[in-house]
Amino acid sequence: MADKTALKFLVVDDFPTMRRIVRNLLKELGFVKVDEAEDGVIALAKLKAGGFDFVVSDWNMPNMDGLQLLKAVRADPALKHLPVLMITAEAKKENIIAAAQAGAHGYIVKPFTAATLSDKLEKIFEKLGV
């Protein structure tokens, strides 16, 4: 996709404040197509319905956590190519290893800054050749 700003994001976090922050930051970076989900189950249903190009997900969530969501995305032939960026307070070595092994494209530790989000997104786009 040539125009990055046309990408549609799904922001997954059980805290509405955090979803709102990420949505606003994405908007500031030019990404206006943003939808939200409060846990992995809702996110997966939305992703399966189609139309999303990028997932930004928290780790700790009820029903289905971020790692389970990531694994479910990677296991689904229709979704497995979706870039997934984790934004989470889980910052132990084993968390990062698990996320990388499950196929996360990026990992941001909370608390984070607008610059960090921009930087990580840019790196992912670069890697994917977007």
Next chain:
Amino acid sequence: MSVVKRGVKAAAKPAAKSATRLSTTRAVAAKPAPRRAAAKKPGQGTGRVLSELKSLAKELNKAAKGLGKTSGGNPKEVSAILGNVERMTAEAADKSLLEAENAKQLVATARDTLGKEWSRKDLDLALRGIGEHLTNIMVAQEFQDLAGQALRRAMKALVGAVIVVDGGGAAEGQRLSQKEVDVLLKGLMA
């Protein structure tokens, strides 16, 4: 909600402990029945009542020990968590205020510029600066997420983890910084 489920599952040990405590309390509360039975035959029942009272005392003692453990161990953890919440909220408030003050300063400068000979470039610069400060104020609100997770942990410590999400926030000591995470990821993804 599966929050509850996961909390119960993940916190099986503390839940089991509190269940033991609860069942002990229930057992204590369920004791009056034998006493009624003893009242029917006062003479013969005295020994049994004494024995019941002894076992009641034992159970009360056990329960008290359990409560003692709870109040001896958890308040420290809860106090540390709540201390963290206080620190986070204070930092967020400081950050927000500082950013708002800087934004107001830029507004004042821009208004001054408008009063004199104003340039599009200066105004654009001021507006961009104000925008950045507003973004920082927005991002500072993420403390709500982190504080919320910390409060869940505090509740978990207090209630015995029956209704609280597992791992409501990472333990401070083992957390990696963003830089360390980047280095680790780079190695893993290479």
